[in-house]
Amino acid sequence: MxxxxxxxxxxxxxxxxxxxxxxxxxxxxxxxxxxxxxxxxxxxxxxxxxxxxASKAPLFRAVLERQLRTAMAVAFAPPVTRLDLEARITSGLSAHLAQTRDDPATALAVVELVTHSRRDPDLQDLAAWEQHAYLDAVREQVDEWTAEDGIRWAVPVEHVVRLLIATADGISSTWLADRDDASADATVRVAARAIAALADGSDA
Missing domain, CATH: 1.10.10 (Arc Repressor Mutant, subunit A)
Incomplete structure (x- = not known):
């Protein structure tokens, strides 16, 4: 061999x-x-x-890497046609929510793993890595939007990135608690409109 x-x-x-x-x-x-x-x-x-x-810690990291890659591929899949900023955000939030709806058991399992890693002293490095990896992946996409559409944000891009993550996770977490599809979809639309309003304008 x-x-x-x-x-x-x-x-x-x-x-x-x-x-x-x-x-x-x-x-x-x-x-x-x-x-x-x-x-x-x-x-x-x-x-x-x-x-x-070597131990369960690198296994857990591999699990989170797998889930992060999947989540980013789903949320930021290239659109078939050009979308404006609000539509881009709506598409990404909706895709993230759809992934949770399609497999709520896995979504809950990942939430449990992340929460556990934040509380376990032996896994705190994993929790920090997961958060930074999530931020980096979303920041890369927002930077692409900013460059492609000539967007001028009214707030620092880092704030937009963190708001997108908090919104996506919050909508999915709420849906896991109440399984209310209509309310979740309405929240996606309102959130996308609010986040898009943080863009002062674009050259597009």
């Missing part, structure tokens, strides 16, 4: 373990996520866990 093949094998096992960790977390919560439970769910020998991850 070549080194390249071994590398692929490790990556494939890592992905299996991430899939399994998400499934265990979704079904049983953070307390159910043990190395034995994860490897059993993945159909791998227990020793495979430490072959791929």
């Amino acid at each position: 070549t080194l390249q093949q071994e590398h692929r094998s490790v990556e494939e096992r890592r992905e299996q373990l991430v899939d399994a960790a998400i499934a265990v977390l979704r079904d049983g919560g953070i307390s159910a996520v043990t190395t034995r439970a994860v490897t059993a769910r993945a159909g791998l020998p227990h020793g495979a866990f430490h072959y791929c991850f």
Whole structure:
């Protein structure tokens, strides 16, 4: 077996373990996520866990990386036609909400993991990484909007980024609590209009 093949094998096992960790977390919560439970769910020998991850902390990071990539790809998928700023924001917030609606169990599992990482001294670095990664991903998209449309924001871009994140997470969290589709959709529209109003104008 070549080194390249071994590398692929490790990556494939890592992905299996991430899939399994998400499934265990979704079904049983953070307390159910043990190395034995994860490897059993993945159909791998227990020793495979430490072959791929030094501990549960890097596994949890891999889970959050997976979820963040998915969330950003969904929320900021390139539009088929050109959208104005309010429509861009509406599209992104709606996509984020749709992802929560489509798989509420996983959404709740991720919320639990992030909350747990903020409280656990051994995982506080993970919590900080998750927040910075989220901010960086959204900031990149807002910077693209700003450049493409010649937007002049009335407030610092960093404030817009944080407001978008707080709004998206807040709408999804409220929906998870009440499952009120109509109210969530209405909130998306109002929020998009309010955030778009922070743009003084554009060259578009």
